[in-house]
Amino acid sequence: MLSSNQLKQITALQHKKYRQESGLYVVEGRKMVLELLKSDSEIVGIYAESSWADSFADKRHNVAMTVVSSKELSRMSSLSTPDGVLAVVKQKTPSDFDAAKDLVLVLDSINNPGNLGTIIRLASWFGVKNIVCSSDTVDCYNPKTVQSTMGAVFHTNIVYAGIEEFLCKNKNLNIYGTVLNGGENIYTHSLSNDGIIIIGSESHGISKQAMAYVNNPVTVPSFSQTKDVESLNASIACAVVLSEFRRRRY
Secondary structure, X not given: OOOHHHHHHHHHOOOHHHHHHHOEEEEXXXXXXXXXXXXXXXXXXXXXXHHHHHHOHHHOOXXXXXXOOHHHHHHHOOOOOOOOEEEEEEOOOOOOOOOOOOEEEEEOOOOOHHHHHHHHXXXXXXXXXXXXXXXXXXXXXXXXXXXXXXXHHHOOEEEEOOHHHHHHHOOOOOEEEEOOOOOEEOXXXXXXXXXXXXXXXXXXXXXXHHHOOOOEEEEOOXXXXXXXXXXXXXXXXXXXXXXXXXXXXX
């Protein structure tokens, strides 16, 4: 049975402050929770409507499950139409890694939760295990971000850090910066199998501080016949760039 205190605590996880204080976050929906159960994430509890609990009881691997009403689930959920189940999960402790061994994504002031979630999903798809986020990048455990990752957040090492310090430490590596104008054509420029790729904010691009470490500025050229066409947003640019890096590898 769900207590009023549990309901209050889970609802509070919609807010960044409480997520940071508790070290917990929420995963919602049948598909997402099933993917969560396949990962090594530490699940604190699962809260499900009776139909979901009965159908998937054998998949919860001794994780505590509480049956809740649809009304209770709606109160806990950030979704307009909750999908039967919600899990509370411990945030992962970021792991140390060697930036010289593979591609690393650096995200500079990505503010849109959906864009961040899509970028995490793209990183997983293209085999990029490590993402370094600037301190002002949106929280990767934001509910909208988590949903947009489609489960990739469970399998990706995400570090929030001072990106200038990280870039300075790795300044001898190939550091690719995605820029709107003035960079080398991504389709013709020499690309390595490792190195750092910086994706800048949706509004302002890569900051001057981070740009100072870029030794390989690259641009996704436009083939549009219209001069007024909008530039690519951060997640779409990331998809094009990662695809081209991996295409060269194989």
